[in-house]
Amino acid sequence: xxxxxxxxxxxxxxxxxxxxxxxxxxxxxxxxxxxxxxxxxxxxxxxxxxxxxxxxxxxxxxxxxxxxxxxxxxxxxxxxxxxxxxxxxxxxxxxxxxxxxxxxxxxxxxxxxxxxxxxxxxxxxxxxxxxxxxxxxxxxxxxxxxxxxxxxxxxxxxxxxxxxxxxxxxxxxxxxxxxxxxxxxxxxxxxxxxxxxxxxxxxxxxxxxxxxxxxx
Amino acid sequence: xxxxxxxxxxxxxxxxxxxxxxxxxxxxxxxxxxxxxxxxxxxxxxxxxxxxxxxxxxxxxxxxxxxxxxxxxxxxxxxxxxxxxxxxxxxxxxxxxxxxxxxxxxxxxxxxxxxxxxxxxxxxxxxxxxxxxxxxxxxxxxxxxxxxxxxxxxxxxxxxxxxxxxxxxxxxxxxxxxxxxxxxxxxxxxxxxxxxxxxxxxxxxxxxxxxxxxxx
Numbered sequence: 001x002x003x004x005x006x007x008x009x010x011x012x013x014x015x016x017x018x019x020x021x022x023x024x025x026x027x028x029x030x031x032x033x034x035x036x037x038x039x040x041x042x043x044x045x046x047x048x049x050x051x052x053x054x055x056x057x058x059x060x061x062x063x064x065x066x067x068x069x070x071x072x073x074x075x076x077x078x079x080x081x082x083x084x085x086x087x088x089x090x091x092x093x094x095x096x097x098x099x100x101x102x103x104x105x106x107x108x109x110x111x112x113x114x115x116x117x118x119x120x121x122x123x124x125x126x127x128x129x130x131x132x133x134x135x136x137x138x139x140x141x142x143x144x145x146x147x148x149x150x151x152x153x154x155x156x157x158x159x160x161x162x163x164x165x166x167x168x169x170x171x172x173x174x175x176x177x178x179x180x181x182x183x184x185x186x187x188x189x190x191x192x193x194x195x196x197x198x199x200x201x202x203x204x205x206x207x208x209x210x211x212x213x214x215x216x
Numbered sequence: 217x218x219x220x221x222x223x224x225x226x227x228x229x230x231x232x233x234x235x236x237x238x239x240x241x242x243x244x245x246x247x248x249x250x251x252x253x254x255x256x257x258x259x260x261x262x263x264x265x266x267x268x269x270x271x272x273x274x275x276x277x278x279x280x281x282x283x284x285x286x287x288x289x290x291x292x293x294x295x296x297x298x299x300x301x302x303x304x305x306x307x308x309x310x311x312x313x314x315x316x317x318x319x320x321x322x323x324x325x326x327x328x329x330x331x332x333x334x335x336x337x338x339x340x341x342x343x344x345x346x347x348x349x350x351x352x353x354x355x356x357x358x359x360x361x362x363x364x365x366x367x368x369x370x371x372x373x374x375x376x377x378x379x380x381x382x383x384x385x386x387x388x389x390x391x392x393x394x395x396x397x398x399x400x401x402x403x404x405x406x407x408x409x410x411x412x413x414x415x416x417x418x419x420x421x422x423x424x425x426x427x428x429x430x431x432x
């Protein structure tokens with residue numbers, strides 16, 4: 001598949017793109033600037049020499065993508081989607097955003113999003129896209145360690161069952177990862193919030209944590 | 217230890233009390249009515265014939281308890297703590313409450329609590345108690361199946377490190393369970409919200425789910 005990463009130059013986007021390049025998919029790294037997009041593509045190529053990867057401006061890379069990953073900080077979501085608008089119509093859009101800020105003495109603090117979650121907000125802004133959310137809880141650091149499997153579940157939320165199955169399939173292609181259908185977009189709020197908990201557990205226990213759902 | 221369960225006649229309170237009775241602790245089941253408290257105690261005795269267990273009104277059972285578990289629905293928290301007030305001073309109070317409501321077509325929906333979490337609200341209301349939160353994510357059904365270990369982590373939040381260690385120790389006495397120090401009470405919000413996600417996963421996948429933190 002052709003996978004585009006909007007705001008793909010941050011550690012989460014790069015890490016996810018490396019893993020999915022490793023699984024044989026064609027990757028396009030998008031950024032606000034073409035140069036940074038191309039730099040991101042070069043980093044993927046370095047990590048996965050066999051990768052088919054290109055870089056460019058966000059609006060360019062989404063053009064012929066089968067799946068578009070949103071891998072920017074929450075503050076960038078509204079303006080970026082505003083800008084991309086109709087280019088995402090009909091596409092599977094996988095929102096990886098976890099709205100949070102850092103507060104001194106506490107660590108990561110999840111933001112209250114009026115729509116409920118970043119994913120619901122994206123879906124409201126992109127009524128013609130097939131919005132799914134996933135991968136918010138994965139450690140960028142672990143994603144980039146391509147030689148190590150990642151023992152975790154990826155909770156996939158969305159209304160479009162077929163789009164969800166595509167993302168679950170992609171998650172399952174990452175060594176050690178299991179994609180789990182977590183229900184509708186209303187559930188994304190809980191999954192997005194978990195990211196703050198895991199970040200704070202990482203700091204407290206000086207480790208990289210992930211979650212698994214037992215019983216499914 | 218002497219463990220009191222305020223609002224202990226619901227499934228979550230009874231299940232947790234059964235497990236901890238099984239671990240050899242002395243149990244007191246509290247309710248708004250003495251009769252219902254005694255009925256709850258009888259159910260523990262039936263499940264765990266060796267148990268030392270009594271029942272009574274909430275205000276009675278907390279008297280000589282080492283740890284007081286709050287196991288009522290969120291709507292009961294404020295009035296019950298108002299009523300118990302100073303009786304909880306100096307005690308370890310373990311808040312098991314997950315604020316949620318059920319909405320048609322969605323399932324469990326976590327409530328936004330102004331203080332951040334039920335646990336933070338309890339701590340504000342009980343400035344002289346040693347408030348910790350834990351066990352919100354455990355399935356009452358699974359707790360009551362005493363012959364089966366429960367494969368899950370219990371995330372324990374609180375400011376009082378010693379109180380947290382007591383609760384982590386109690387969690388570890390339940391077969392299959394691991395208590396994990398999840399940081400301060402600010403983290404309880406995420407743990408409480410997870411309950412809604414797990415309830416909805418249970419419905420969707422027709423199973424009983426629990427969570428584990430990988431990497432600690």
